[in-house]
Amino acid sequence: MSTVIDISDVTVRRGHAFLLDHVSWQVADTDRWVIIGPNGAGKTTLLQIVSARMFATSGRVEILGQTMGRVDVFDLRPRIGVASAALESQIPPDETVRDVILSASYAVFGRWREAYEPVDESRADRLMSQMRVEHLARRTFGTLSEGERQRTQIARALMTDPELLLLDEPTAGLDLSGRELLLATLSDLAQDEWSPTSVMVTHHVEEIPPGVTHALFLKQGTVVAMGHLSQVMTSEVLSRTFDLPLTVTEVDGRWRAQAQLSPRRAW
Numbered sequence: 684m685s686t687v688i689d690i691s692d693v694t695v696r697r698g699h700a701f702l703l704d705h706v707s708w709q710v711a712d713t714d715r716w717v718i719i720g721p722n723g724a725g726k727t728t729l730l731q732i733v734s735a736r737m738f739a740t741s742g743r744v745e746i747l748g749q750t751m752g753r754v755d756v757f758d759l760r761p762r763i764g765v766a767s768a769a770l771e772s773q774i775p776p777d778e779t780v781r782d783v784i785l786s787a788s789y790a791v792f793g794r795w796r797e798a799y800e801p802v803d804e805s806r807a808d809r810l811m812s813q814m815r816v817e818h819l820a821r822r823t824f825g826t827l828s829e830g831e832r833q834r835t836q837i838a839r840a841l842m843t844d845p846e847l848l849l850l851d852e853p854t855a856g857l858d859l860s861g862r863e864l865l866l867a868t869l870s871d872l873a874q875d876e877w878s879p880t881s882v883m884v885t886h887h888v889e890e891i892p893p894g895v896t897h898a899l900f901l902k903q904g905t906v907v908a909m910g911h912l913s914q915v916m917t918s919e920v921l922s923r924t925f926d927l928p929l930t931v932t933e934v935d936g937r938w939r940a941q942a943q944l945s946p947r948r949a950w
Contacts, residue, residue, distance in 0.1 A: 684711050684712060684713060685711070685712045685748075686709055686710070686711060686712070686745075686748075687710050687711065687712050687714075687746070687747060687846065687847055687880045688708065688709065688710035688733050688745070688746055688847070688880075688882075689708075689709050689710075689743075689745040689746075690706065690707060690708050690709075690732065690733070690739075690742065690743065690744045690745070691707045691742055691743045692705050692706075692707055692741070692742040692743065693705070693706045693707070693732065693739045693741070693742030693743070693744060694706075694739060694740050694741045694742055695725075695728055695732070695737070695739055695740050695904075696740045701903075701904045702725050702728040702904055703725045703728055703729060703732070703739070703904045704903075704904040704905045705742070705905070706725075706729065706742075706901075706904070706905070706906055707906075708729075708899060708906070708909065710880060710882065710897075711880070712846075712880050713876075713880070713896075714880055714881075714896055714897050715873045715880070715881050715883075715894055715895045715896045715897070716881065716882045716883070716895070716896070716897045716898065716899060717882075717883045717884075717885060717891050717895050717897070717898050717899070717912070718730070718882065718883070718884045718885075718898075718899045718901060719885060719886070719888065719891075719898060719899070719900050719901070719921075719924065720886070720900060720901035720902055720907075720924055720925075721886065721902065721924070721925055721926075722886070723903070724901040724902050724903065724904070724924075725901050725903070725904040725905075726851075726884045726901055727767075727851055727884060728904075729901070730767075730849050730851050730882065730884055732744060733746055733763075733847075733849065733882065734760070734763050734765050734849050735751065735756045735759045735760050735763060736756075736760075736765075738751060738752070739751070746759060746763070746847070747759065747762055747763075747846055747847060760790075761790060761843055761845075762843075762845055762846050762847065763845055763846070763847045763848075763849065764840030764841055764842075764843065764845035764847070764848045764849065764879065765840055765848075765849045765851075766833070766836040766837050766839070766840045766848075766849070766850050766851065766853060767836075767849075767850075767851035767852075768851065768852070768855070769851075770836065771832060771836055773792045774792055774793075774824050774836075775792060775793045775824065776823060776824055776825025777823050777824075777825060778792075778793060778794065778823060778824050779820065779821055779822065779823055779824070780811070780816055780819045780820050780821070780822050780823075780824060780827070780831075780835050781807060781808075781811065781820040781821070782794040783824050783835055783839055784807045784810055784811060784835065784838045784839045784842055785799055785803060785804070785807040785842070786839075787839045787840070787842035787843055788803045788842060788843065790843075806842065806844075807838075807842065810838040810841055810842060811838055813838070813841075813868075813871075813872075814834040814835070814837055814838040814841075814868055815834060815864070815868055816831060816834050816835050816838060819831060819835070828861060829856045829857050829858075829861060830857050830858075830860075830861030830862070830864060830865050833853050833854070833857070833861075833865055834864075834865060834868060836853075837850065837853065837868075837869075837872075841879075844879075845879050846879055846880065847879055847880050847881075847882070848872075848878070848879045848880070848881040848882070849881070849882050849883075850869075850881065850882070850883040850884065851884045852884050852885060852886070853865060853869065853883065853885075854866065854885065854887075854890045862890065866890065866892045867892075869883070869892040869894075870892035870893045870894045870936075871894075872894075873892055873893070873894025873895055873896075874893070874894035883895070887940075888916065888921065888931065888938040888939065888940045889937070889938060889939055889940070891912075891937075891938055893935075893936030893937065894936075895912055896911065896912060897909070897910065897911055897912055898910070898912045898915050898916055900915065900920055900921070900923075900924045901924070902923070902924050902925075902926075907920060907923050907924045908920045908923075908924075916931060916933070916938060917931060918930050918931045921940055927942055928942065928943040928944070929941065929942055929943065930942075930943055
């Protein structure tokens with residue numbers, strides 16, 4: 684077992700605001716993590732740090748054995764697969780699904796005159812099947828549903844066979860059927876021993892796919908709790924994270940949170 688992410692005493696400050704405040708965290712290569720917290724907790728900031736797209740104000744950040752500040756991030760980033768709303772906005776809407784995935788081999792958005800090897804073509808086809816978008820291969824990205832776009836993005840993120848996969852709110856904006864289909868796909872990925880180490884950001888415990896092993900709870904840039912999912916996913920931890928009395932239950936590997944609020948009388 685090796686360490687994929689090792690950050691120590693990391694702070695990110697913008698003016699007088701602390702986006703992250705003395706965060707320490709380690710991720711092993713066999714782990715599947717979820718980061719949970721309310722809006723403004725620092726979840727996306729933390730993901731940007733470990734994707735080598737943002738530098739910490741202070742603290743030590745080591746990703747895939749490389750220390751930030753001592754490594755060329757352009758050599759490191761191809762080893763990290765990322766799916767996020769920010770990256771989605773860069774995908775040309777008239778690009779076919781197959782080309783969206785295939786063009787990741789050159790780390791470009793929008794296929795032009797690149798030549799791809801048969802091994803690249805075959806991998807793109809396998810990933811489309813794995814992410815359940817093979818029937819959309821000739822569709823343009825701009826015509827896809829939100830769930831189809833998310834699955835296409837994840838296939839693209841996996842195209843370069845990354846050692847670390849980062850998913851920033853992959854189920855955001857999905858309807859019930861789209862969410863459940865994506866969660867089934869993410870669960871298959873999380874439970875595959877050959878899949879890369881993964882970190883997923885979400886607001887909702889209902890969106891944690893079976894197969895996730897660990898959880899990190901953030902609130903106002905600080906760590907509330909972290910550890911094995913079965914040990915830290917408690918009513919007490921979730922209530923502290925969201926400043927709301929919550930009851931957490933788990934059935935068949937899926938989690939649910941419900942507020943403990945007394946109904947108000949209507950006068």
